[in-house]
Amino acid sequence: MGFSRMMRVPRTGWVYRNVGKPESVSDHMYRMAVIAFLVKDEKINKDRCVRLALVHDMAECIVGDIAPADNISKEEKHRREKEAMEHLTGLLNEDVGKEIFDLWEEYENQSSFEAKYVKELDRFEMIMQAFEYEELEPKPGRLQDFFDSTKGKFHHPEILQLVTALNTERNSRIMGTCISAPPTAQESEPNILPHNT
Ligand SMILES: Nc1nc2c(ncn2[C@H]2C[C@H](O)[C@@H](COP(=O)(O)O)O2)c(=O)[nH]1
Numbered sequence: 322m323g324f325s326r327m328m329r330v331p332r333t334g335w336v337y338r339n340v341g342k343p344e345s346v347s348d349h350m351y352r353m354a355v356i357a358f359l360v361k362d363e364k365i366n367k368d369r370c371v372r373l374a375l376v377h378d379m380a381e382c383i384v385g386d387i388a389p390a391d392n393i394s395k396e397e398k399h400r401r402e403k404e405a406m407e408h409l410t411g412l413l414n415e416d417v418g419k420e421i422f423d424l425w426e427e428y429e430n431q432s433s434f435e436a437k438y439v440k441e442l443d444r445f446e447m448i449m450q451a452f453e454y455e456e457l458e459p460k461p462g463r464l465q466d467f468f469d470s471t472k473g474k475f476h477h478p479e480i481l482q483l484v485t486a487l488n489t490e491r492n493s494r495i496m497g498t499c500i501s502a503p504p505t506a507q508e509s510e511p512n513i514l515p516h517n518t
């Protein structure tokens with residue numbers, strides 16, 4: 322079992338909310354790595370952020386993408402992911418294996434500025450993707466719990482700026498639904514479907 326499965330491991334958070342064609346773990350990490358290129362803060366090593374982003378969820382190609390709704394303890398999630406990373410990096414030559422394992426552990430332990438920055442990117446990428454799914458459906462505001470659970474968890478000024486811009490656009494979309502033209506016959510149907518459709 323190798324790394325390539327990541328391309329086919331869907332992000333659980335979207336699966337549980339019945340999002341059509343949910344992104345994979347690879348999609349998530351790739352976009353985080355691309356956003357990491359935007360960092361301007363000279364105290365932060367951009368290259369290390371890109372590497373951390375590309376490695377941080379690698380264990381999920383074996384363990385799967387454990388979501389809060391799975392109610393698996395932090396300790397158990399860490400145990401499974403550490404075991405997976407030891408296995409995966411053991412498939413590589415010693416130097417590369419150590420480099421990747423150390424990156425994963427740095428993120429897991431949040432032991433550097435870069436790891437903390439990438440954790441915020443992780444949360445930002447998730448709400449960015451949530452908004453995109455709301456737009457695609459379109460069901461403005463449907464994935465509000467992803468925004469609620471990340472409230473107050475952004476601290477770096479550059480990421481706060483991105484989050485503010487995202488929320489501004491999303492809120493205008495939601496408000497637009499409230500004050501736009503009278504609802505069509507379909508929209509005025511009572512929403513009798515379960516909340517998570
Ligand atoms: N419904 C929710 N799902 C969430 C929330 N926070 C994270 N998640 C999902 C997203 C991923 O599928 C998975 C873990 O994400 P990692 O990037 O940390 O591996 O859990 C939430 O608030 N609501």
Ligand SMILES: [Mn+2]
Pocket residue numbers: 349377378443
């Ligand atoms: Mn992640």
